[in-house]
Amino acid sequence: MPTFKLDDKTIPFEPGDTIIQAAHKQGIEIPHYCWHPGLSIAANCRMCLVEILPAKDQRPLTLDILEWDPVAKDYRAVKKPKLQPACQFAATENMEVLSDLSDHVKKARAAVQEFLLLNHPVDCPICDQAGECKLQDYWLEHQKTQKRMLDEPVHKPKAVSFGPTIVYDAERCVMCTRCIRFFDEVAHDPVLDMRERGNLNEIFVAPGRQLDNKYTYMADWVCPVGALTTKDFRFKARVWFLRSVKSVCQGCATGCNTYLDYDSRFNRTYRYRPRENEAVNKYWMCDDGMVSYKAAHEDRVLEPRVEGKTSSLGVALEAAKKKLDGVPRDSIAIVYSAQHSLEDNWALRELGKTLIETDRAFWSGAPDGYEDKILIHKDKNPNTAGVKQLVESAKPFSALVEGLASGAIKHVIALGGATPSTKEEADAAATALGKAETINTNPTHHGALTQAAAIVLPASSWAEASGTYVNFKGIRQQSDKAIESQGSSKPAWQQIGLLARALGYEASWTKLRDIRTRLSGLGEGNAPVHTTITDPHSTEAP
Amino acid sequence: MIKYTNYLTTTYGQPEGWKLPAYEKLCHGYDTARKVLTTMTREAVVDEAKKANLRGRGGAGFPMGVKWSFMRPHPTKPAYLVVNADEGEPGTHKDRTIMEKNPHSVVEGCLIACYGIGAHVAYIYVRDELHLAKRRLEEAIAEARARGFVGKTPFGSSYPVEVYVHTGAGAYICGEETSMLNSLEGKRGEPRLKPPFPAQAGSFGCPTTVNNLETIAAVPTMFNLGCDAFSKMSALHDMKDGGVRLFGVNGHVKKPQIIELAVGVTIREMIYDIGGGVLGDKDVLAVIPGGSSTPILRPQETVHAPDEKNPMHPWHGKSVFDVPLGVDTMRGVGTMLGTCCVTVMAEGTDPVLAFQNLMQFYKHESCGQCTPCREGSGWLDRTLKKILAGKASMKELDDLSDIASNIMGNTICAFGEGTAMPAMGFLQKFRPELEAYVRGEKKGKDARLTVSFEASEQAAE
Ligand SMILES: Cc1cc2nc3c(=O)[nH]c(=O)nc-3n(C[C@H](O)[C@H](O)[C@H](O)COP(=O)(O)O)c2cc1C
Numbered sequence A: 001m002p003t004f005k006l007d008d009k010t011i012p013f014e015p016g017d018t019i020i021q022a023a024h025k026q027g028i029e030i031p032h033y034c035w036h037p038g039l040s041i042a043a044n045c046r047m048c049l050v051e052i053l054p055a056k057d058q059r060p061l062t063l064d065i066l067e068w069d070p071v072a073k074d075y076r077a078v079k080k081p082k083l084q085p086a087c088q089f090a091a092t093e094n095m096e097v098l099s100d101l102s103d104h105v106k107k108a109r110a111a112v113q114e115f116l117l118l119n120h121p122v123d124c125p126i127c128d129q130a131g132e133c134k135l136q137d138y139w140l141e142h143q144k145t146q147k148r149m150l151d152e153p154v155h156k157p158k159a160v161s162f163g164p165t166i167v168y169d170a171e172r173c174v175m176c177t178r179c180i181r182f183f184d185e186v187a188h189d190p191v192l193d194m195r196e197r198g199n200l201n202e203i204f205v206a207p208g209r210q211l212d213n214k215y216t217y218m219a220d221w222v223c224p225v226g227a228l229t230t231k232d233f234r235f236k237a238r239v240w241f242l243r244s245v246k247s248v249c250q251g252c253a254t255g256c257n258t259y260l261d262y263d264s265r266f267n268r269t270y271r272y273r274p275r276e277n278e279a280v281n282k283y284w285m286c287d288d289g290m291v292s293y294k295a296a297h298e299d300r301v302l303e304p305r306v307e308g309k310t311s312s313l314g315v316a317l318e319a320a321k322k323k324l325d326g327v328p329r330d331s332i333a334i335v336y337s338a339q340h341s342l343e344d345n346w347a348l349r350e351l352g353k354t355l356i357e358t359d360r361a362f363w364s365g366a367p368d369g370y371e372d373k374i375l376i377h378k379d380k381n382p383n384t385a386g387v388k389q390l391v392e393s394a395k396p397f398s399a400l401v402e403g404l405a406s407g408a409i410k411h412v413i414a415l416g417g418a419t420p421s422t423k424e425e426a427d428a429a430a431t432a433l434g435k436a437e438t439i440n441t442n443p444t445h446h447g448a449l450t451q452a453a454a455i456v457l458p459a460s461s462w463a464e465a466s467g468t469y470v471n472f473k474g475i476r477q478q479s480d481k482a483i484e485s486q487g488s489s490k491p492a493w494q495q496i497g498l499l500a501r502a503l504g505y506e507a508s509w510t511k512l513r514d515i516r517t518r519l520s521g522l523g524e525g526n527a528p529v530h531t532t533i534t535d536p537h538s539t540e541a542p
Numbered sequence B: 001m002i003k004y005t006n007y008l009t010t011t012y013g014q015p016e017g018w019k020l021p022a023y024e025k026l027c028h029g030y031d032t033a034r035k036v037l038t039t040m041t042r043e044a045v046v047d048e049a050k051k052a053n054l055r056g057r058g059g060a061g062f063p064m065g066v067k068w069s070f071m072r073p074h075p076t077k078p079a080y081l082v083v084n085a086d087e088g089e090p091g092t093h094k095d096r097t098i099m100e101k102n103p104h105s106v107v108e109g110c111l112i113a114c115y116g117i118g119a120h121v122a123y124i125y126v127r128d129e130l131h132l133a134k135r136r137l138e139e140a141i142a143e144a145r146a147r148g149f150v151g152k153t154p155f156g157s158s159y160p161v162e163v164y165v166h167t168g169a170g171a172y173i174c175g176e177e178t179s180m181l182n183s184l185e186g187k188r189g190e191p192r193l194k195p196p197f198p199a200q201a202g203s204f205g206c207p208t209t210v211n212n213l214e215t216i217a218a219v220p221t222m223f224n225l226g227c228d229a230f231s232k233m234s235a236l237h238d239m240k241d242g243g244v245r246l247f248g249v250n251g252h253v254k255k256p257q258i259i260e261l262a263v264g265v266t267i268r269e270m271i272y273d274i275g276g277g278v279l280g281d282k283d284v285l286a287v288i289p290g291g292s293s294t295p296i297l298r299p300q301e302t303v304h305a306p307d308e309k310n311p312m313h314p315w316h317g318k319s320v321f322d323v324p325l326g327v328d329t330m331r332g333v334g335t336m337l338g339t340c341c342v343t344v345m346a347e348g349t350d351p352v353l354a355f356q357n358l359m360q361f362y363k364h365e366s367c368g369q370c371t372p373c374r375e376g377s378g379w380l381d382r383t384l385k386k387i388l389a390g391k392a393s394m395k396e397l398d399d400l401s402d403i404a405s406n407i408m409g410n411t412i413c414a415f416g417e418g419t420a421m422p423a424m425g426f427l428q429k430f431r432p433e434l435e436a437y438v439r440g441e442k443k444g445k446d447a448r449l450t451v452s453f454e455a456s457e458q459a460a461e
């Protein structure tokens, strides 16, 4: 691979890479606002200016500038090299680039910072971006001077509603056009543009339109400053109180990589932040996914139930034992869940196949839904591929309904709360489920299966338990635990262990590690475990 | 040295000089284009054009023939000629006179240029406010089309050429060539990133040559005279700055005008011979040589080029006002030729107000795309307003050079330099005047851009 020099480092690059791109791939950041690895080049912020040393046979390109000499009380004509935007300038073999080591670059960065903050309201105390704002970070890294312009700044519209989800503040906007480019190039809904001229510029929504599509939340995440914020997160939390884990969105089979931000003091999730993964979601997530962080707190099943009544875990396990003790094993169906992790499903497989020794395997999950050509998959379950890898023989839910209707199946041990039934099929499913003598399930949420179950053992949600999910491409991804399990819920693999023991079996697993070591062989070859490909700055947005 | 010529301006002042009959009578109407399109090859046209040493008349002074030679036939895409008639540079109104008084030279120039660069379509991008200019161009195109000069088979050749007039919306930045291409495509008038240059991907992503309107209007003359002969009319032929061009003089002179001359005229000649001298016979305070983006010159400045190898050496020790107006000579004295329209400021003009006036223009016209220009131009204007109002500190005055230097070279398009360079010029040359405002010795309300003079002198013409 050809290389070039960036300060004192040697950077390999693919022909066609810009300087900033090549550096980014090596985990080296050249300061930038308008550049985004997933968008076209605008080169308008000028924060990424670098000095390119002239080749041996080349004359340096210089510019005449003026310096005021306060001692001599006169101007001094000086020269400076012409700097180039690293986001636009293509890397070439053996090129020498100065970034942090050039005084001219340092001066240019400080100048751009000063220009950007010239008319900025500095309303950080009431800005949701504070703590993760490039203007703040770069001020500290590259400027650190007081404001020289002490007059009233230019005022522009604030708190403009762009649509159902997004609010715009023109005074905080650095006019980087990332938002315009995102909706044009990625969301394919070019509703944003710039209007006015000079320092009166502002972003606006096309007349007659709203910013209302499946990717509006990304506005917040492409915006490097606090100009675009979501109505959902506005004034909800200060980001420095939030902690993050690497998580995987549960919304569909795409399995977008994300950070789940939570506040441990309140044991609550606050938001998702898309996490870069070139092979899965690049830098993006859809709106349905972005709001699904709320699922950790909505519609949850948090206490054990027996025959519809809240009970204790002991009572529920006792009831399960009573109901299932001595029943013929081929009257028991095991129902895996595409909404649960590989670990949970593995535990169920141990119980069903190895301990109870029934061959009746089915799988359940949420019904199909909306899809698009960008990210959204019609399969609304995060682990359909995982369940299929784990239990190849698992039959679809409709087969379970048939089995129950015919009376061949009388007992069900299941994972999850949802059924893949569409509205029309729901009644048939409910009737069939109603015929079962016993349904035992470990759901995280309410759903048709939870509703029908005689015994409910509450499971921790993805936010509360670490788990592995296989997306539709067969990529295995790990999602980490954020908050503590709520109510009496426990990770489903643990609940299933307790159930196994209650039924008189010896469960071989007590720790997540026990399961993970035994899962590691599964699907090998075609399913790499794969959390993030490029993730140079674990929690920083590009 | 003044050498009056009358190629482009023959039709100026003639009855219906803008119509085809006048053009045919006075300017060999379309004979040159006929000859070129029917007897020359494309390559020969470009080679010949290079010999004219015609430096682009739009401001940057790029050699026109060289620019044409950048055009390479594209396997799938058509090529375009885009003629820049946005003429927004303060102090400049030369292109307007051509469109109003000799529009056929533009149409004929388009035919030859299109043929030379391999284009079949020319767009003339005209600044919106120039209603008469647009009408005259449209009429000229219609006349030429009626005669079969423009259209499918000009002069019976098999080289179709269409010429269209496209109207801008009155933004100075749309004169910047890539901004103009965006505007032409119906997009926001913002300069594009380069590369790709217009010759690689210009209008509608196709190879495009952008030339100033005067550049194109000079083409028939060039080919009629022979390009080498054309070049040699210039006193700066040896500096590859050839031919004749429109010179303008405006501001505080008795006879502001646009006139055609061979290249080689000095600023002093422009003021006193062409401009008829300064209003009220006052002294000259300063001169802006070629539109507001070119740094100001003062009469007391002299050329310093003791080295014989220095191309400026012939003028060593002389006043900058005695240097011929040329692309490289003006660069040699620390400014630019720009649009070759000299703005004269008489003694008594307030340079601080003039400075602020210009910066207000740049603040207003910045497209706002890139940070240093968007914010810097506003900051310069704001500080100058404070200085005029007597509210600025010496520190704020000191900061001005830093603001301008921070814009310089750090922007997407040359607008940034167009703002910073004149700003640095004013600072360097009028520091005492600026300080006088800061110290309260002068008051903004007394500042004038006009100078008073006797009514009888005005009638001297
Ligand atoms: C801010 C700005 C404004 C400009 N305005 C004009 C203009 O009004 N007319 C023009 O011909 N060129 C203008 N130019 C120069 C054009 O970009 C371009 O160089 C020129 O049209 C090329 O033609 P030429 O090579 O024939 O000179 C402007 C450049 C800048 C940076």
Ligand code: SF4
Residues within 6 Å of the ligand: A172, A173, A174, A175, A176, A177, A178, A179, A180, A203, A222, A223, A224, A225, A227, A228
């Ligand atoms: S709103 Fe944000 S993303 Fe859009 S231009 Fe402004 S700063 Fe950039």
Ligand code: SF4
Residues within 6 Å of the ligand: B173, B190, B191, B365, B366, B367, B368, B369, B370, B371, B373, B374, B411, B412, B413, B414, B415, B416
């Ligand atoms: S330099 Fe000024 S006019 Fe040119 S692109 Fe930048 S903001 Fe626009």
Ligand code: FES
Residues within 6 Å of the ligand: A031, A032, A033, A034, A035, A042, A043, A044, A045, A046, A047, A048, A049, A085, A086, A087, A088
């Ligand atoms: S990141 Fe390069 S100019 Fe904005």
